[in-house]
Amino acid sequence: MAIMVGIYAYVGGFSEPKVLVATSEPLLLAGQPFKGTVKDEAFGNAFQKAAKLLAENKLQGVLGNVYYSNPESKTDTIRAFIGVVIQDSTISLPEGYELLRVPGGRQVVHSEINAHYMIAPGKLYTNLFAYAEENKLKLEEFYVEWFPADRKAVLEVPLKE
Numbered sequence: 001m002a003i004m005v006g007i008y009a010y011v012g013g014f015s016e017p018k019v020l021v022a023t024s025e026p027l028l029l030a031g032q033p034f035k036g037t038v039k040d041e042a043f044g045n046a047f048q049k050a051a052k053l054l055a056e057n058k059l060q061g062v063l064g065n066v067y068y069s070n071p072e073s074k075t076d077t078i079r080a081f082i083g084v085v086i087q088d089s090t091i092s093l094p095e096g097y098e099l100l101r102v103p104g105g106r107q108v109v110h111s112e113i114n115a116h117y118m119i120a121p122g123k124l125y126t127n128l129f130a131y132a133e134e135n136k137l138k139l140e141e142f143y144v145e146w147f148p149a150d151r152k153a154v155l156e157v158p159l160k161e
Helices: 002-010 041-055 120-134
Strands: 018-023 027-037 062-067 077-086 098-102 107-113 143-149 152-158
Touching (some): 027 041, 027 062, 041 062, 041 077
Antiparallel strands (some): 062 077, 062 143, 143 152
């Protein structure tokens, strides 16, 4: 039991996200659109492809995703864009990849945590939604998450105007 608690602590299981309202920065993602269920093999393959492209230095950046509906909801079908946050829009893209520009300058609820990417999203979403409810904030159905470091994850959701 102590070993499991140690592993959970090591991956950031006891970390709590910082949540605040902020102004978003523009992001550029190289990736592929996905529509289907989270159980679909293509969903997992999209994440694996992005990670492989980074590991093989075929893209420079960090893992990042956009969801067009809450990925934590219990609905079957999700729409997403899965790939890599990049800096240079002039690079040649891997086969099957396209560019997605996420505009900056928007008011967002920003949540970040120091935790492994396997457990970070659940904590980010839970705390972000609690913060929005507590502060009576209305959110758009547009979720941007990225992983700027090995044990760091960020989630931003625009406020409804």
